[in-house]
Amino acid sequence: MSAPGRADFRAAVELAGLGDLPPDELALLRHYFDDWRAQVVQLRAVLEPADEPATVFVAAPAPAAPPAGATRRDREAAPGAGR
Amino acid sequence: MKAAPAALPTLADTAELIRRREVSPVEVTTGLLERIERLDGALHAYITVTADVALRQARRAEAALAAGTYRGPLHGIPIALKDLYDTAGIRTTADSRVLEHNVPAADAQCVTRLYDAGAVLLGKLALSEFATGSVVEGPFPAARNPWNPDHVPGASSSGSGAAVAAGLCLGALGSDTGGSIRIPAAYCGVVGIRPTYGRVSRRGVVSLSWSLDTAGPLARTVTDCALLLQALAGHDPLDPASAAAPVPDFTAGLGPDLSGLVVGVDREHFFGPFVEAQSGAAVEAALGVLRGLGAEVREIELPLLDVAGAALNTIHLSEAHTYHEARIRARPDLYGPALRAYFRLGALAGVADYLRAQQVREKIRRQMLAALREVDVIAGPTTGTLPPRLDAPGTAMVDRFSRRSLTAPFSLTGVPAISVPCGFSADGLPIGLQLAGRPFDEATVFRVAFAYEQATPWHTMHPQE
Numbered sequence: 001m002s003a004p005g006r007a008d009f010r011a012a013v014e015l016a017g018l019g020d021l022p023p024d025e026l027a028l029l030r031h032y033f034d035d036w037r038a039q040v041v042q043l044r045a046v047l048e049p050a051d052e053p054a055t056v057f058v059a060a061p062a063p064a065a066p067p068a069g070a071t072r073r074d075r076e077a078a079p080g081a082g083r
Numbered sequence: 084m085k086a087a088p089a090a091l092p093t094l095a096d097t098a099e100l101i102r103r104r105e106v107s108p109v110e111v112t113t114g115l116l117e118r119i120e121r122l123d124g125a126l127h128a129y130i131t132v133t134a135d136v137a138l139r140q141a142r143r144a145e146a147a148l149a150a151g152t153y154r155g156p157l158h159g160i161p162i163a164l165k166d167l168y169d170t171a172g173i174r175t176t177a178d179s180r181v182l183e184h185n186v187p188a189a190d191a192q193c194v195t196r197l198y199d200a201g202a203v204l205l206g207k208l209a210l211s212e213f214a215t216g217s218v219v220e221g222p223f224p225a226a227r228n229p230w231n232p233d234h235v236p237g238a239s240s241s242g243s244g245a246a247v248a249a250g251l252c253l254g255a256l257g258s259d260t261g262g263s264i265r266i267p268a269a270y271c272g273v274v275g276i277r278p279t280y281g282r283v284s285r286r287g288v289v290s291l292s293w294s295l296d297t298a299g300p301l302a303r304t305v306t307d308c309a310l311l312l313q314a315l316a317g318h319d320p321l322d323p324a325s326a327a328a329p330v331p332d333f334t335a336g337l338g339p340d341l342s343g344l345v346v347g348v349d350r351e352h353f354f355g356p357f358v359e360a361q362s363g364a365a366v367e368a369a370l371g372v373l374r375g376l377g378a379e380v381r382e383i384e385l386p387l388l389d390v391a392g393a394a395l396n397t398i399h400l401s402e403a404h405t406y407h408e409a410r411i412r413a414r415p416d417l418y419g420p421a422l423r424a425y426f427r428l429g430a431l432a433g434v435a436d437y438l439r440a441q442q443v444r445e446k447i448r449r450q451m452l453a454a455l456r457e458v459d460v461i462a463g464p465t466t467g468t469l470p471p472r473l474d475a476p477g478t479a480m481v482d483r484f485s486r487r488s489l490t491a492p493f494s495l496t497g498v499p500a501i502s503v504p505c506g507f508s509a510d511g512l513p514i515g516l517q518l519a520g521r522p523f524d525e526a527t528v529f530r531v532a533f534a535y536e537q538a539t540p541w542h543t544m545h546p547q548e
Contacts, residue, residue, distance in 0.1 A: 009431075016430035028424040033431055035484035036400065039393040040432075043439045046390050051442055 009033050091250035091545050094307035098156040104148060108159025111253075112141035112203050115161050119205065119251050122548060125232060127224040128246035130166045131174055132206040137161060140203040147201075156310045158201035163252040165240050166207035167214055168194055168298075169287035173204075177289045178212050178221030180417040181410055191287025192319050193256060193298050200314040205252050209242030212422050214258060214291045215403070216483055220419025225473065228270060229546035230512055234470040237267030243301045244271035248546055254302040254311050258288060260295045261395055262465075262490025265502040268301050269465035269515025272504045272541065274308045274532070275301035277490075279522045280497030281326030283312070284319030292402040293324070294441075295395070295494050304542050305503060305533040309333035312525065328523045336526050337533040342377035344531065345458040346370070346518075352388040353463030357487045365506030365514040366464045369535060373462070376534050383454050383461070387447045391492045394447065396484060397432060397440035398495075404429020425483070448496040455498070455521045460531050464489055465502040465515035493519045503532045504541035513541075 009030055013019050021029065092100075100106040116134050123129050144159035164170065167177045169187035176182045190198070198204075212221035216238055219225040226241040228234040229249040236245040240257025244267025247255050257264040259277035268275025276299050283298040290296055300311035313333050319325040348354070348370065354363060370380050407418075407426045415423055454461065467489055493500035498519050505516035516535065520528040536542050 012431040016427075018427060018430060021427075025420070025424060028420065029427055029431075032424055032428045032484070036396060036428060036432075039484055040397055040436055040440075042390045042393045043397070043436075043443045046387060046443055046446065047439060051446065 007037060091303065092253075093304050094160055094253040094302055094310060095156065095304065097253055098158070098160060098310070101148070101159045102153060102156075108141040108144040108148075108203060109138065111159065112137050112161050112205070115205060115252060122249055123251060125227065126229060126245050126249055126251070127226045128209055128242040128249065128251055129163070129206045130176060130178065130209050130223045130242065133173055133204050136173065137203050137205050140198075144201055144203065154199075154201035155314075157197065157314055159203060160201070160253050161203040161205045162197060162254045162256070162311075163205045163208050163243070163246055164194065164256045165210050165214075165243050165258055167210060167258060167289035168207075168256060170194055170204070170207065173207065175207065175289070176223070177214065178210050178223050180222050181414070182289070183222050187287070189287065192284035192322065193288070193315050196314050196317070202314070208240070208246055208255060211239040211241060212419050213289070213407070214239040214260065214263060215422055215425065216261075220421060227473070228470050228512075230272060230470075231510070234472055234512060235270065237270035237470065239263040240267045240275075240301065244268055244273060244275070247271065247273045247301050247303055250545065254300055254307055256311075256315075257299060257301050258291075259297045259299055259490075259494065260291045261399060261494050262488055264299050264301060265465050265490050265500060265515065265517060268502040269517075270470040270513060272507075272513030272544065272546075273301055273303050274305050274501065274503050274536070274542075275299065276308050276312060276501040276525065276528070277493065277499060278312060278316065278525055279326070279328075279499045281324050282328065282499070282523065282525070283315045284317075284322040284325050286319055286322045290406050292399045293406070294398060294402060297494075305501075305529055305536050306334060306337065308501070309337070309529050326523070331526050333526055333529055336530045338530070339534050339537055340377055341373060341531060341534050344378045344460070344527075346373050346378045346380045346531070347383040347454055347458030347461045348380060348463065349383050349385045349388065349461065352385060352492070353489055358464050358467040359469055361508045362464050362467065362469060362514050366462075366516055369505040369516045369539075370462060372535055372538050373531070376538060378531070380462075381458055383458060385450055385454055385492070387443075387450045388492050390443055391447055391495050392484075392488055394440040394443045395488070395491045395495045397436055398444065400425065400429040401432050401437040401440075402429075404432075444495050447492070451492070451496045451498065452521070459520065459527055461519045463517050465517040466490075469508050469512045469514070489517065493517075498522055499525045499528050501528050501532050503536055505535075505539070506541060507544075
C-alpha cells in the first residue's frame with residue numbers, strides 16, 4: 001500500500017474493511033487517525049537514505065531455540081505466538 | 084495525607100521475621116487478607132482475592148519452615164499479580180469482557196518462579212482494559228489512588244500500584260509496555276522497575292505489544308523490588324524474547340555511596356514546560372541528593388527522543404491490532420468503545436509505517452546506548468504530571484497522541500528503568516524519580532535508586548487509612 005493511500009482516512013478505512021462502521025465509531029477512529037498521522041510523519045523526517053536498508057531493530061539477544069522435548073503447545077503458548 | 088512511619092512493614096523486613104520464625108506466613112497472610120477486606124472496598128485494587136489459595140500456600144510455607152526448609156526471602160511472602168498473568172485454575176481477565184470468564188490451565192512462567200521461591204498469592208489486581216493506557220471501560224471498577232481516591236493510581240498496572248501503596252500486599256507484579264509499571268509506581272509513591280526487555284519471561288502474560296511488553300515488580304522499597312526481580316529474572320527458552328543473560332545478585336551492590344557514578348540529564352526532553360513545576364522541583368532536588376551522595380550529574384543530549392513517542396505509538400497500535408484483530412472483528416461488543424477504536428487504528432497503519440517506526444527505534448536505541456557509555460544512568464521525572472483526578476479531561480484514550488511520555492524512550496529502547504518516590508505535591512500526591520541504565524545492568528539502577536531512597540524519607544510515608 002502506498003503512503004498517500006494510507007494517509008487518506010476514507011481510503012485507509014475502505015482498505016481495512018471498516019467502511020461500514022457506524023458514524024460515531026468512524027468519527028472516533030477518524031480522531032485517532034488524524035492525531036496519529038500528525039505524529040507519524042515525523043518518522044520519515046529522521047530517517048536518512050543510508051538508514052533505509054541498513055537500520056534493523058534488535059530489541060533483545062537472539063531468541064533461544066526451544067529445548068529438546070518442548071511440545072508444539074509450548075511453542076504456541078509463547079508470547080507473540082498468536083495466543 | 085501521610086501516616087506514621089512503620090505502619091506498613093516491607094517485604095524484606097517481613098522476610099527476616101519469617102526466616103527467624105518470629106512471625107509465621109499464616110499470620111502475615113491472614114493480616115493482609117483482613118486488611119484487604121477492610122480497605123479494598125474503597126480502592127478496588129483487587130479484581131479477585133484468592134483467600135483460600137493464599138491460606139493453603141501460607142500453611143504449606145509454614146510447614147516447610149517447621150521441617151527446616153527455607154526457600155529464601157520470598158518464603159511465605161504474600162504478593163499479588165496484575166490480572167493479566169495466567170494463574171492455573173484462577174480467573175485471568177485482563178479487565179476485559181473478552182476474558183471475563185477465562186480460567187487458564189497453566190501458570191505464567193513468572194508465577195511459577197514466584198511459587199518456586201515460596202511466595203503466597205493474595206489475588207489478582209486491577210488494570211486498565213487489556214493493559215492499554217488509561218482506559219477504564221472494562222467490566223471491573225477502576226482502581227483508586229490510596230493517597231487520594233479522587234485521583235488515578237496510574238495505568239495500566241493501576242491495582243498493582245494501589246495495592247502496594249495501601250499495604251494490601253508486600254509486593255506485586257505489573258507489566259510495562261510504554262510505562263505501565265513506572266507510572267503507577269510514581270503516582271502511588273512506591274518503587275517499580277521495568278527490567279531490560281528479555282530479562283523476565285512473558286510466557287503466560289496477556290500480550291499488548293510484544294516487542295515492548297515487559298514484566299516486572301512493584302514494591303514499597305528498592306530492596307523489595309530487587310528481591311522480587313531476583314526470583315523473576317532468568318532465561319525462558321519458551322519465550323522468544325527471553326535472553327540467556329547472567330543474573331547477578333541484585334542486592335549485593337546496594338549501599339549509600341555513589342562516588343564514581345555519573346548521572347546523565349537530558350534537560351531538553353525531561354525537564355521542559357511539559358513537566359509540572361512541583362514535579363520538576365522535586366526531581367531537581369533529587370539530583371542534588373545524588374550529587375551529595377558522590378555522583379557526578381552531567382548534561383547529555385538525546386535529540387532523537389523528539390520522535391520517540393511517534394515510534395512507540397506506531398509500533399504499539401500496530402502490534403496491538405495484530406494481536407486483537409480476529410476477536411475484535413468477531414465480537415467488537417466485548418471491547419470498550421475507546422479501546423475498540425484504538426485497536427482498529429492499527430488496521431489503518433501500513434507496513435511501511437510500522438517498519439519505519441522500527442527503523443527509527445533502532446536509531447534512538449543506538450543514540451541511547453552511546454549516551455549510556457558516557458554515563459551510568461539517565462535521570463529525570465517519571466511523569467510530567469501529578470496524578471490526575473479520575474474525572475479530569477486529558478486522561479482519556481482520545482488524548483493519547485498529544486501527551487508527552489517520559490517513560491516511552493526507555494520502553495522503546497528496551498533498557499531497564501525504575502521509578503522511586505522523590506517527594507509530594509502541596510496536595511500530598513506522590514512524585515517519582517525515574518532512573519534508566521544500560522541493558523541488563525539493573526544492578527546499577529538499583530544501586531542509585533537505593534542510595535537515593537535511603538538518603539530521603541519518602542519511602543517511610545504511607546497513605547492514611
